[in-house]
Amino acid sequence: MTAVAVTEQEWPAGWAGEVVVDLGAVRENAAALAERAERAAVMAVVKADAYGHGLVPGARAALAGGASWLGVAQLEEALALRAAGIGAPVLCWLFAPGQDLAPAVAAGVDLSASSPGAVAQAADGAARAGRPARLHLFVDTGLGREGAPPAAWPDLVAAALAARAEGAVEVVGAWSHYAWADAPEHPTVHRQTALFREAVALAEAAGARFAVRHLANSAATLTNPDARFDLVRPGLAVYGLSPVPDLGGPARFGLRPAMTVRARLALVKEVPAGHGVSYAHQYTTTAPTRLGLVPLGYADGVPRSASGAGPVRVAGGRTRVAGRVCMDQFVVDLAGLPGAGTARAGDEVVLFGDGRYGAPTAQEWAEAAGTISYEVVTRMSARLPRRYVGEAP
Structure with a gap:
């Protein structure tokens, strides 16, 4: 199978987030x-x-x-x-x-x-x-x-x-x-x-x-x-995507996930220990850290039920949503990530994709949200632009 890598340099001008379909x-x-x-x-x-x-x-x-x-x-x-x-x-x-x-x-x-x-x-x-x-x-x-x-x-x-x-x-x-x-x-x-x-x-x-x-x-x-x-x-x-994840992931059946959902950090800021994050402060920082703001929320299809659990790849590693998913945005705590110290606004955040390069998958989001991968991919809002790669010549 051919691989299609989506790089940071390919970001369309002005887009804060997108769905890439291979x-x-x-x-x-x-x-x-x-x-x-x-x-x-x-x-x-x-x-x-x-x-x-x-x-x-x-x-x-x-x-x-x-x-x-x-x-x-x-x-x-x-x-x-x-x-x-x-x-x-x-x-x-x-x-x-x-x-x-x-x-x-x-x-x-x-x-x-x-x-x-x-x-x-x-x-x-x-x-x-x-x-x-x-x-x-x-x-x-x-x-x-x-x-x-x-x-x-x-x-x-x-x-x-x-x-x-x-x-x-x-x-x-x-x-x-x-x-x-x-x-x-x-x-x-x-x-x-x-x-x-x-x-x-x-x-x-x-x-x-x-x-x-x-x-x-x-x-x-x-x-x-x-x-x-x-x-x-x-x-x-x-x-x-695998309809029988308990029996095997996509690779077992010769399949490759076609959808990647990604965004760019809208803001990176330093906060002290004990700083509450997002509504109701369901997450509180335990040490001085850097927070990243992801400009996608449940209006874009990010499950609110994955608050505090949805996995993302950012700053060279993986972390989870910090606190509640909001309508248009959520926060990640960059503490402990390889690139936390140099992370800046505009850096790529991958919510899910085909699992290569350490990115989460739709199945992982399904598990975090207590649902199925069918819902994860179909709920991605039309507000989120689609970009197509891998088209036949």
């Missing part, structure tokens, strides 16, 4: 996932602005790496991909009753259906778009979110096949989603896989002919060959 890493991750998926195609999930990495750049990089489908949650995301000229198959799985589906159908966006009402809504959109809607029927095998439960699955299949007979829809796929894929041997995983097979068999006996059957998310793609079927749907792994 599109080369996204491409390499998609290629690694395609290799692991073997005969199954790869749907790169690019919902939520590609997990904070940028919807269109992330989608293009994943397709360049070997993904052949894209997955999104919202209609606006699907239409933004089409507006950008991306013609790959796109599946969109969330829309509200009464929402106009005609633009998505006209753009050739595949839609998920969890109920006969959703089938009727898609058929209405198809009538106004002048072309059949492409449907993936969702069976709830145990997650309890979207999808028809097994008892309602026959009605969903019947509604879809009736709409197909009328020329209103094409029944393209069948799919479901795991509740516990990050624990590959959990009994729910085996039960959901079996229920999915049963639901597909029932639908095929009724006359459905699915082009794609898909169940595997990132965790199942990496750990469960029985879940791959015709198509896998990795999300987090496309961006180089």
Whole structure:
């Protein structure tokens, strides 16, 4: 894998902080996932602005790496991909009753259906778009979110096949989603896989002919060959993060984190021992020291729940947030760091990246904040500029 180093000299003028996205890493991750998926195609999930990495750049990089489908949650995301000229198959799985589906159908966006009402809504959109809607029927095998439960699955299949007979829809796929894929041997995983097979068999006996059957998310793609079927749907792994950190980090699965979040110190100052830091003085200096002010806060996506715990690399070493994370800023105590004595405003602070050069990772921030790495990367605010490196020549 190629390495992309971001140096202090590359700072854009006037930026106090930024998100650097390595599109080369996204491409390499998609290629690694395609290799692991073997005969199954790869749907790169690019919902939520590609997990904070940028919807269109992330989608293009994943397709360049070997993904052949894209997955999104919202209609606006699907239409933004089409507006950008991306013609790959796109599946969109969330829309509200009464929402106009005609633009998505006209753009050739595949839609998920969890109920006969959703089938009727898609058929209405198809009538106004002048072309059949492409449907993936969702069976709830145990997650309890979207999808028809097994008892309602026959009605969903019947509604879809009736709409197909009328020329209103094409029944393209069948799919479901795991509740516990990050624990590959959990009994729910085996039960959901079996229920999915049963639901597909029932639908095929009724006359459905699915082009794609898909169940595997990132965790199942990496750990469960029985879940791959015709198509896998990795999300987090496309961006180089491990969905099963207790089983191994990104490197174990041939992945490389694509996002680096960094800032520049806005201020460095000397304070005496016993000096309180940030709101409520949850941190107090124990000796004379130098404090550094980082101009990023929870408005930028830095978790407030990581107050006093979020790791950063600064002044040639690693330290943690001192005191509370504020809306626009947090403080670090530079005591004991190799470069503490020469630190100055403008020096680089790395919140997280790919772990090279001693930088923290998104997983470490997740642990500090009591959350998951998915949330860490997706919560990075649009207020924080994105810069892309590693683009294809």
